[in-house]
Amino acid sequence: YQRRVREAVVSTQSTGKMILLNDPDRIKKDGELAFISALWFWMTPQSPKPSCHDALVGNWKPTQKDLKCGRKPGFGVTINIVNGGVECNHKPMKSKTFHRVETYKLFCKRLGTTPGANMNCETQQQFAAYCGN
Numbered sequence: 001y002q003r004r005v006r007e008a009v010v011s012t013q014s015t016g017k018m019i020l021l022n023d024p025d026r027i028k029k030d031g032e033l034a035f036i037s038a039l040w041f042w043m044t045p046q047s048p049k050p051s052c053h054d055a056l057v058g059n060w061k062p063t064q065k066d067l068k069c070g071r072k073p074g075f076g077v078t079i080n081i082v083n084g085g086v087e088c089n090h091k092p093m094k095s096k097t098f099h100r101v102e103t104y105k106l107f108c109k110r111l112g113t114t115p116g117a118n119m120n121c122e123t124q125q126q127f128a129a130y131c132g133n
Contacts (some may be wrong), residue, residue, distance in 0.1 A: 041082075044095045054079040069125035074118030075104050084126035093122040 018036075020026060027034045045051045050060035055077045062071055070089075071077050079097060080088045087097045101120050108115040125131050 019039045020069070038066075044112055046081075049081045050077075052081050053082060063113070065131060069127075069131035070121075070123040071127075074116050075101065076118045076121040076124060078123045080124050080126060084121065084124070085128075088121035088124045091122050093120055110118055 017053055026050075027037055042052045045054065054060040055073055056075060058073050060073055062073065066072075069079060076088075079100060087100075090097070093101075097120060104119065105115050
């Protein structure tokens with residue numbers, strides 16, 4: 001999948017054209033490309049953020065700054081990675097964030113697994129935030 005995304009995002013080997021940079025709507029027209037792009041986003045860290053996958057499965061170990069900013073492994077930090085500036089650090093939790101968490105819990109139940117701890121991001125600062133000394 002990485003080769004296909006790299007070719008679509010950066011360039012094609014045959015033409016050197018910037019496919020997605022020149023035509024971002026192509027993702028709407030190409031289901032395979034949309035799926036691969038979503039998978040790429042889920043699996044790829046984007047500094048200073050870990051990948052969503054690593055945060056959810058426990059591969060990511062928060063730094064002291066992360067802990068000071070309220071970021072701990074779990075579903076909540078994946079919300080922060082994807083949309084932290086809009087959805088995180090709001091008390092009470094925003095309605096769409098609440099529904100996202102409830103949907104996650106429902107899928108976990110239907111799949112016969114537990115959702116784990118730290119399911120929301122209402123006390124988390126976004127990754128670009130300065131959280132003190």
